[in-house]
Amino acid sequence: MKTNILMLLLLILFNYLIADANDSNIEIVGRMIEIKNSSINQFLTGYQGKTILLLADGTNDANDVVISYLQSILQKSGQSIKVITNAQDAASGITMRVKIIDINIGYSSKKRKYFIGKQVVKRVSKLTLLLSLTNPDGNIIATSKIISEINDELPLDTALLYQNSNYKFSNPKLPESHSSILEPIVVTGIVGTLIYIFYANKEK
Secondary structure, eight states, rough: HHHHHHHHHHHHHEEEEHHHOOOOTHHHHHHHHHTTTTHHHHHHHTOOSSEEEEEEEEEOOTTTHHHHHHHHOOOOOTTTEEEOOOOGGGGOEEEEEEEEEEEEEEEEEETTHHHHHOOEEEEEEEEEEEEEETTTTTEEEEEEEEEEEEEEEEEEEGGGGGGGGGGGGGOOOOOOOOTHHHHHHHHHHHHHHHHHHHHHHOOO
């Protein structure tokens, strides 16, 4: 019985003290693109060995984030990529135009792990891209819609650290946290209990 209690207390303490290892609200965009890597590469079938021009279509504030991750992921797959910022430059080769149809990161709910553990918030991340391949004349060769979604959890007390004020999509409103007073008390109580159990077992 004491062993079970000890293990539970250690689990809760570990939950409080472990370093967070989640993606930031910028990095999660890269992960949403990465999990669609095979679909994007399939879209470019027939153009391996050729340099593809990459152009953001539209004025979404996340354009540079999406284009940067797309360039990196495609290059790792062996695709030659050149980013262009002017539509006139598309006349020099095959261009993949990238239009952000939807990019949304939000928090849907919060809960407390292990009843008295850290408060966590569920993060819902969604990305929809329209990819269009055009020839030097500007004619559309092919189109593809890429839809990606990731659901994960973040510690509520550090969730602000995952945001980036430079991007509107990266700053969703967070649920209020009421754990600032409770959590130090819980940690202190757990440590005190562990010390008591340790010395109580030692005396036997």
